[in-house]
Structure formats: C-alpha cells, structure tokens
Amino acid sequence: MSGLTKRQEMLIRSLRTRHGRKKSPYCLCDGLRSSSEILQCRSDLVELIVLREDKADFVLPPCPAERIVLPAGEFEDLAATVNSQGILVLASCPSFRPVTDPVPDPxxxxxxxxxxxxxxxxxxxxxxxxxxxxxxxxxxxxxxxxxxxxxxxxxxxxxxxxxxxxxxxxxxxxxxxxxxxxxxxxxxxxxxxxxxxxxxxxxxxxxxxxxxxxxxxxxxxxxxxxxxxxxxxxxxxxxxxxxxxxxxxxxxxx
Amino acid sequence: MSGLTKRQEMLIRSLRTRHGRKKSPYCLCDGLRSSSEILQCRSDLVELIVLREDKADFVLPPCPAERIVLPAGEFEDLAATVNSQGILVLASCPSFRPVTDPVPDPxxxxxxxxxxxxxxxxxxxxxxxxxxxxxxxxxxxxxxxxxxxxxxxxxxxxxxxxxxxxxxxxxxxxxxxxxxxxxxxxxxxxxxxxxxxxxxxxxxxxxxxxxxxxxxxxxxxxxxxxxxxxxxxxxxxxxxxxxxxxxxxxxxxx
Structure with a gap:
C-alpha cells in the first residue's frame, strides 16, 4: 500500500479486530470527532495521521506526527467503517491513572x-x-x-x-x-x-x-x-x- | 416453508425491508420484549405468532391469533436479527390518533x-x-x-x-x-x-x-x-x- 510502511498497515488492520486491539498498546480513531479529540487533547500520543486524498486539506489541530495521504480506494480498504470520514489516527492508548493519585472531582x-x-x-x-x-x-x-x-x-x-x-x-x-x-x-x-x-x-x-x-x-x-x-x-x-x-x-x- | 402460507412468508420477508414496511399496513416484532409488549397491550392487532421449536412453550399473554412453530433453521432464515430470540409477531400497525382528540397528558x-x-x-x-x-x-x-x-x-x-x-x-x-x-x-x-x-x-x-x-x-x-x-x-x-x-x-x- 502506497505511503504506509508494512508495519503501519499491519498495525492498523490488527486494531480493527478485538483480539488485535486487546494485545496492542495502540488504538485507532476512525472519523473526524474522535480524531479531532485526540489531536486536541493528547497529540503527544499520536503516531500517525492517515487522510483520504479528498480530505488532505482538513484543518486539524497542530500535531508533530507523521501525516500520510492515501488514494480513496486504499483508504476505504483500511478504514473500519462503511461511511468513513476520510481520517484515521493511530495512537498509543493513554495510561490509566493510578487509583491512589489525588481525586480532582467533587x-x-x-x-x-x-x-x-x-x-x-x-x-x-x-x-x-x-x-x-x-x-x-x-x-x-x-x-x-x-x-x-x-x-x-x-x-x-x-x-x-x-x-x-x-x-x-x-x-x-x-x-x-x-x-x-x-x-x-x-x-x-x-x-x-x-x-x-x-x-x-x-x-x-x-x-x-x-x-x-x-x-x-x-x-x-x-x-x-x-x-x-x-x-x-x-x-x-x-x-x-x-x-x-x-x-x-x-x-x-x- | 412448512407451517406458513406463502402469503405469510412473503409478508414477513417484505417487512424486513424499509420499502416493504413503508408500503405495508403491517409491522413485525422480532424478539421477546417487543412481542410481549404488543401481546400485552394490543393483542387485537396481532395476526400471527411465529415461534422457533425450542421456544414453543414460551409463556405469552393470551392472544387469539394463529400460532405457528417452525424448525430452528426455517425460523432463523425468517428472523431479521442474527441472534434472534425465537419469536416473531406479525401485526397490523396501530392507527395514529387524530390530533384533535382530547389530550390526556399534563x-x-x-x-x-x-x-x-x-x-x-x-x-x-x-x-x-x-x-x-x-x-x-x-x-x-x-x-x-x-x-x-x-x-x-x-x-x-x-x-x-x-x-x-x-x-x-x-x-x-x-x-x-x-x-x-x-x-x-x-x-x-x-x-x-x-x-x-x-x-x-x-x-x-x-x-x-x-x-x-x-x-x-x-x-x-x-x-x-x-x-x-x-x-x-x-x-x-x-x-x-x-x-x-x-x-x-x-x-x-x-
């Protein structure tokens, strides 16, 4: 697949399966809302942004991660959803916070x-x-x-x-x-x-x-x-x- | 299909499509909760109850409608959901109440x-x-x-x-x-x-x-x-x- 390394492609595909996700320290945001949220809140976790060619000029929060644009056919083959929104974000899962840390909420x-x-x-x-x-x-x-x-x-x-x-x-x-x-x-x-x-x-x-x-x-x-x-x-x-x-x-x- | 008339089978299959439902005065309850609800509240509308053989002794609210038991394979072929609960109820859709009728709610x-x-x-x-x-x-x-x-x-x-x-x-x-x-x-x-x-x-x-x-x-x-x-x-x-x-x-x- 053009643009992606073999490792990146395998990783994304494996994250679409429950078993693959469970074993992995990575997660995959599929769609504009969850992708925007991670870019806004936790851009430090983002490893890779994949865009469909027609969405190459999406205005996204700044993020130092690698950004790859794919032809529509290749992108859809990779996306998990039938009506994808043209963006996938591959990221490390955030760590759980230790239960002993101070609680901030009332x-x-x-x-x-x-x-x-x-x-x-x-x-x-x-x-x-x-x-x-x-x-x-x-x-x-x-x-x-x-x-x-x-x-x-x-x-x-x-x-x-x-x-x-x-x-x-x-x-x-x-x-x-x-x-x-x-x-x-x-x-x-x-x-x-x-x-x-x-x-x-x-x-x-x-x-x-x-x-x-x-x-x-x-x-x-x-x-x-x-x-x-x-x-x-x-x-x-x-x-x-x-x-x-x-x-x-x-x-x-x- | 054993037990069902051709008309009943066609009617049930057509109700699983959006177009078929739109054109039809009938609706199809698939599963125990919605089936129980119509039998409890509007048994007057029920035309046919279809049960999978292992559910033939389901305790259901009394209803004069015809009741047909099908072998598992035939039932699953007819049911709309992957994990069906072994009951389908074919019924007339209730009428909408005219907006000019007295309103009962506060x-x-x-x-x-x-x-x-x-x-x-x-x-x-x-x-x-x-x-x-x-x-x-x-x-x-x-x-x-x-x-x-x-x-x-x-x-x-x-x-x-x-x-x-x-x-x-x-x-x-x-x-x-x-x-x-x-x-x-x-x-x-x-x-x-x-x-x-x-x-x-x-x-x-x-x-x-x-x-x-x-x-x-x-x-x-x-x-x-x-x-x-x-x-x-x-x-x-x-x-x-x-x-x-x-x-x-x-x-x-x-």
Whole structure:
C-alpha cells in the first residue's frame, strides 16, 4: 500500500479486530470527532495521521506526527467503517491513572463492568459534558480503547482521565482512603431517591453497573434509585447515568 | 416453508425491508420484549405468532391469533436479527390518533423529525417510563413501526398512543386549540434553563428536533435549554429528552 510502511498497515488492520486491539498498546480513531479529540487533547500520543486524498486539506489541530495521504480506494480498504470520514489516527492508548493519585472531582463516577460500547461511550460523553475530569472503571467491562467505544464516545476518552480497578472493592478502598466515604450503588429499584437525597454528590462515588447483572455488592455502600412513575422496566444504564449526572448539574446551577 | 402460507412468508420477508414496511399496513416484532409488549397491550392487532421449536412453550399473554412453530433453521432464515430470540409477531400497525382528540397528558412530548432509530426508540421507552400516555411525531422523521425502532423501543410503541402531524405548526395549532399554549423548542444553547423555569410542564408541549437540523422554527414558541458546565458539544437528542423528561419526574416526586 502506497505511503504506509508494512508495519503501519499491519498495525492498523490488527486494531480493527478485538483480539488485535486487546494485545496492542495502540488504538485507532476512525472519523473526524474522535480524531479531532485526540489531536486536541493528547497529540503527544499520536503516531500517525492517515487522510483520504479528498480530505488532505482538513484543518486539524497542530500535531508533530507523521501525516500520510492515501488514494480513496486504499483508504476505504483500511478504514473500519462503511461511511468513513476520510481520517484515521493511530495512537498509543493513554495510561490509566493510578487509583491512589489525588481525586480532582467533587464526586467520582464509577462504571462497574459496563459492557455495551454504546452505553459506555454515551456515559463518557455525558461525564465530559457535565465537566467531570475522570471516570473510573472496574475489571470485566468493555475495552475503552476499542474502535466502537472511541466512536460512540466521540473520543471523550482523550479529554477525560480514566482509572482502572481490579474490583469495585478496590476502587472503593482507594476512594475511602482519600476521604470519599459514600459509595452509591445505583439500582433499578429500592434505595434512596436521587432527587430527594441531599448528599449524593458530596465526597462520594456514584456507581453504575453491568447491563446484565447490575452493580456488584459492596460492603458499607448506600443504594440510589431513580423514581419511575410509569410501568416500564428499568432504564438502560446510559439513560440512568445521564439522569443522575444532570441531577448534579441541576444542583450546581439552580 | 412448512407451517406458513406463502402469503405469510412473503409478508414477513417484505417487512424486513424499509420499502416493504413503508408500503405495508403491517409491522413485525422480532424478539421477546417487543412481542410481549404488543401481546400485552394490543393483542387485537396481532395476526400471527411465529415461534422457533425450542421456544414453543414460551409463556405469552393470551392472544387469539394463529400460532405457528417452525424448525430452528426455517425460523432463523425468517428472523431479521442474527441472534434472534425465537419469536416473531406479525401485526397490523396501530392507527395514529387524530390530533384533535382530547389530550390526556399534563404536557405533550413532540418529536419533530427525529430520524435515528436508536434515539427515537430510547425516547419512546423513556416517555413510557415516566408515565406519559402519548408521543406526537411530525412528518419527516423515522417510521415508528420499522423493525429497528420496534427493537430499540422494546415495543413501547404499543403501550403508548402516537399522533402524527404534517408539520410542527399543525401540531402546535391542534394543541393550542385544546389549551396547551406554551410550546418549548429544546435547543442546544440559548433559551430558558430547564432546571430553573417553573412552567415547563404546565399545559405545554416540549419539542425535540431532528439530529441534524434541530427543532423547526415555530412562531410564538419559547426556547428551552439544558445547562452544560463541561466543554462538550451538544448532547444527543435521546440524552436531552431523558434529562428533560426526568426533570418532570423530579418535580412531581420531590
């Protein structure tokens, strides 16, 4: 393939597979939004920018990385999506921040084994929209650097700092040692009403769980729920997280 | 194909195409949730229930419609999804309710040309979750009875009543003549803060718009927005609708 080295081409192709991504310290942004986000927030991680010839003059944030322009046919063969936007960015995955580092946010959002790329990405975008600096993850959820999640999050991964814990217990332990004492497990039913509970966002963690099994058990935690006057089953986890995160916004802006 | 008449088989296959669905007064529920919903809420519309042999003893709400069990291979060939759940329900689409009929809800949710099946379906589920009885649509949005929307809404279409207007002006005219005077256009920026405005849900309509172009212009309307302290671009329409609809829940439950 013209322009790319064999190694670059193999690397990009392997990142389109789940197995290849899992084994690799690299990730691949496919599309304008996630590419712009990494160039804006973490240009230090970028190794290579690949543009389709008709997009060679895209105005992008400055970045010292190599830039290669490919003919349309070759580009489309390389891109993961059917309707690509003419830009791919190959980059190193950011490191997770150690859970022992000081926490910058008033409360911490923890995603406990959230597994659906759409839900996970939507929650990252929402966390960013409300001004959180971090999101914490536990082992067993989706790979945050997979192409699907990069797409659904529009690259919010690069604007946020992510932390990773082996278990919810580990995350809670690290937070408690920094004075974040209240752990809220968000449950479909039962527990304290998020709209009526004053201390939801005060030196706390708000935890959303796996789509199938919910939030893991956690000693000493409190339970939070969103009231639902209709007769629907539970909300999906991205909806639930949006409601709780914007209840925080309501409190700080009202 | 054993069990099905030629007409039934052709009808089911045609409903899996967008063109076939558009031309047809029928719709096809694929999967347990949307099938259960139509059997529970609108069994009068059901024409045929098709089960995969291993699911022949599914416990379903009572329904007088014909029930056919197919061998696994034949069933999968007919089902639209790769991982089908072993049930298909063929039914007439419910009629839209005339916009001149009395409005049962305290405020009306209008989706103005919302076009993404995931967004549209999520909003219908959320409307149902908060206890609304209706959702209004305008011309130019997605077909609410397409298989994708039935899936993403988990069949909430059948629990809700839908109304259809040729334009936002027409919908607003019909509502105003029933005393619903305040029309809220939800915008990404500018307008009144949804968390600080007292009369958002009082004899009003809250309008969410097309993903690409937003809510249409509307004479005499007011503008509503969701504050966003972070530096993200606008929320997607399903997120925005969830936040506004649960602000209503907060007000009635706090």
């Amino acid at each position: 409360f911490v959002l923890i995603l406990d084994r959230v597994g659906d790329p759409g839900n996970f990405g939507t929650i990252l975008r929402t966390a960013r929209a409300i001004g959180l600096k971090e999101v914490w993850l536990t082992k067993g959820g989706i790979d945050p650097w997979s192409d699907k999640v990069l797409r659904s999050a529009s690259g919010a991964q690069f604007a946020l700092t992510l932390r990773y814990a082996e278990s919810l217990e580990d995350a809670a332990g690290a937070l408690r040692s920094q004075g974040y004492h209240t752990m809220w497990r968000t449950l479909p039913a039962g527990g304290e009403n998020v709209f009526r509970t004053p201390d939801v966002f005060e030196k706390s963690a708000v935890i959303f769980g796996c789509e199938a099994t919910g939030v893991a058990e956690l000693a000493g935690s409190r339970s939070l729920h969103i009231p639902m006057p209709g007769d629907a089953e539970s909300l999906n986890v991205a909806q639930a997280a949006t409601i709780v995160l914007f209840e925080y916004v309501r409190r700080i802006t009202s | 405020f009306v949710l209008i989706l103005d040309r919302v076009g993404d099946p995931g967004n549209f379906g999520t909003i219908l589920r959320t409307a149902r979750a908060i206890g609304l009885k209706e959702v209004w649509l305008t011309k130019g949005g997605i077909d609410p009875w397409s298989d994708k929307v039935l899936r993403s809404a988990s069949g909430a279409q059948f629990a809700l009543t839908l109304r259809y207007a040729e334009s936002l002006e027409d919908a607003a005219g019909a509502l105003r003549s029933q005393g619903y005077h305040t029309m809220w256009r939800t915008l990404p920026a500018g307008g009144e803060n949804v968390f600080r405005t007292p009369d958002v849900f009082e004899k009003s309509a809250v309008i969410f718009g097309c993903e690409a172009t937003g809510v249409a212009e509307l004479a005499g309307s007011r503008s509503l927005h969701i504050p966003m302290p972070g530096d993200a671009e606008s929320l997607n329409v399903a997120q925005a609708a969830t936040i506004v609809l649960f602000e209503y829940v907060r007000r009635i439950t706090s």
